[in-house]
Amino acid sequence: MNFLSIQGPAHLDQKSIIEAGSFYTPRHLVDEVGKMIQPYLDENDNPIIFDSSVGGGAFTQLMDGYDYRMADSDPVSCNILSAFADRNRVFHSNSLNEVSREKYLIPEDAYLIQIGNPPYNDTTSAYKKGEKGANECDPDLFDRDLGVSFLRSYAKLNSNLVCVLHPLAYLVKETNFKRLRTFRENYILRDAVIFSSSTFSGTGKGKFPIIIGLYEKNHEGMDYEFIRDFQFRILDTSKTFQLSKHETTDGFITKYPPRKNDPKESPIGLYYYTFRDINSLLRSASFQTQPHYNAIVVTLENLYQYAYLFALRSLFNPTDRWLYGNLSPLIDRTFVEEHQSELVRYAMDQHPAFSELPEKTLNQIRSYYGVPGKEISSVIEDIEAELKTAINQLVD
Numbered sequence: 271m272n273f274l275s276i277q278g279p280a281h282l283d284q285k286s287i288i289e290a291g292s293f294y295t296p297r298h299l300v301d302e303v304g305k306m307i308q309p310y311l312d313e314n315d316n317p318i319i320f321d322s323s324v325g326g327g328a329f330t331q332l333m334d335g336y337d338y339r340m341a342d343s344d345p346v347s348c349n350i351l352s353a354f355a356d357r358n359r360v361f362h363s364n365s366l367n368e369v370s371r372e373k374y375l376i377p378e379d380a381y382l383i384q385i386g387n388p389p390y391n392d393t394t395s396a397y398k399k400g401e402k403g404a405n406e407c408d409p410d411l412f413d414r415d416l417g418v419s420f421l422r423s424y425a426k427l428n429s430n431l432v433c434v435l436h437p438l439a440y441l442v443k444e445t446n447f448k449r450l451r452t453f454r455e456n457y458i459l460r461d462a463v464i465f466s467s468s469t470f471s472g473t474g475k476g477k478f479p480i481i482i483g484l485y486e487k488n489h490e491g492m493d494y495e496f497i498r499d500f501q502f503r504i505l506d507t508s509k510t511f512q513l514s515k516h517e518t519t520d521g522f523i524t525k526y527p528p529r530k531n532d533p534k535e536s537p538i539g540l541y542y543y544t545f546r547d548i549n550s551l552l553r554s555a556s557f558q559t560q561p562h563y564n565a566i567v568v569t570l571e572n573l574y575q576y577a578y579l580f581a582l583r584s585l586f587n588p589t590d591r592w593l594y595g596n597l598s599p600l601i602d603r604t605f606v607e608e609h610q611s612e613l614v615r616y617a618m619d620q621h622p623a624f625s626e627l628p629e630k631t632l633n634q635i636r637s638y639y640g641v642p643g644k645e646i647s648s649v650i651e652d653i654e655a656e657l658k659t660a661i662n663q664l665v666d
């Protein structure tokens with residue numbers, strides 16, 4: 271049997287592509303999945319390879335010579351695939367509905383390998399509010415992100431091995447990781463390689479990291495500490511990424527606007543626009559002088575912290591910036607504590623909001639942080655160079 275695959279979803283319009291996440295996978299990533307599952311194919315008798323979001327069939331080349339299953343909710347791709355695959359092994363269905371081995375004629379004792387590129391909706395991808403397709407699925411699989419539902423569906427099928435593409439954020443953002451539930455409780459990550467979302471054309475402007483994750487079924491599952499210490503490979507480089515090696519602003523700099531009973535007015539008339547992660551920090555406004563429901567209250571005491579975020583926003587530009595986009599802002603706390611004055615001087619010189627503050631407030635800030643009344647531009651350039659070096663060293 272020789273599988274072919276559709277090169278792209280030419281039969282779908284842009285809206286359908288976004289709704290179903292029909293971004294087909296390039297060959298070199300499929301080959302990577304092939305390499306990762308090969309040892310398990312060699313070790314197990316009569317494995318069944320299943321792609322439950324098969325789309326154009328990019329992964330079907332890995333099924334050659336093995337028993338397989340394919341499924342997709344898109345009737346056209348199923349029809350095309352049925353032309354060269356066994357019709358009884360191609361399922362036109364919602365892979366998140368009535369999930370069981372029986373549905374796909376997979377024996378309970380078969381060694382099941384799940385591969386593919388399930389759809390996902392990340393806020394930085396082309397999915398915008400209201401644009402995503404409805405996630406109709408078994409209640410235990412429901413999540414606002416289709417990709418999370420797909421991962422749980424693999425656990426529900428009692429798959430023995432899972433090797434799929436998904437956003438790195440599913441693992442490294444603790445709140446997302448918890449949402450994986452049955453998947454994180456029953457699987458352990460054995461290998462993972464990171465690449466940029468820009469590999470897929472049309473997935474939206476903000477680049478973000480995606481992984482090919484290889485997971486083995488395991489009764490102990492994985493906890494967040496395990497993920498923090500995991501060494502992710504980075505595709506086509508000899509570099510690795512390990513979350514626990516990076517310090518973030520979490521627990522140090524407040525990200526969110528005041529809660530119900532917190533003061534809403536800044537004593538120095540300064541606010542900072544809320545942010546979730548590095549991507550949103552880089553995209554959103556920074557200092558402002560008007561209170562806003564989405565703005566954090568800046569005080570004399572915490573001003574240097576937001577001055578740091580402003581410096582990060584202006585100066586953080588490593589070649590692999592996309593890799594860090596979904597993380598909380600990175601920081602070297604010792605450096606920031608020791609450079610409070612420089613950070614405030616840089617922000618006061620560079621951000622127009624400060625020129626809107628009354629002289630009295632500016633003097634208050636200057637005296638608190640030891641800022642001279644008049645700045646010399648060459649000194650600010652030196653400060654900028656020092657901050658830039660420190661900020662870009664955060665990812666070396």
Ligand SMILES: C[S@@+](CC[C@H](N)C(=O)[O-])C[C@H]1O[C@@H](n2cnc3c(N)ncnc32)[C@H](O)[C@@H]1O
Binds near residue numbers: 290327329363365388
């Ligand atoms: C990112 S594409 C990947 C396609 C293919 N695996 C590839 O890499 O070329 C995701 C596929 O998931 C399908 N899909 C989306 N929701 C689905 C669902 N609930 N059940 C089955 N397939 C679904 C889409 O039709 C689309 O073909």
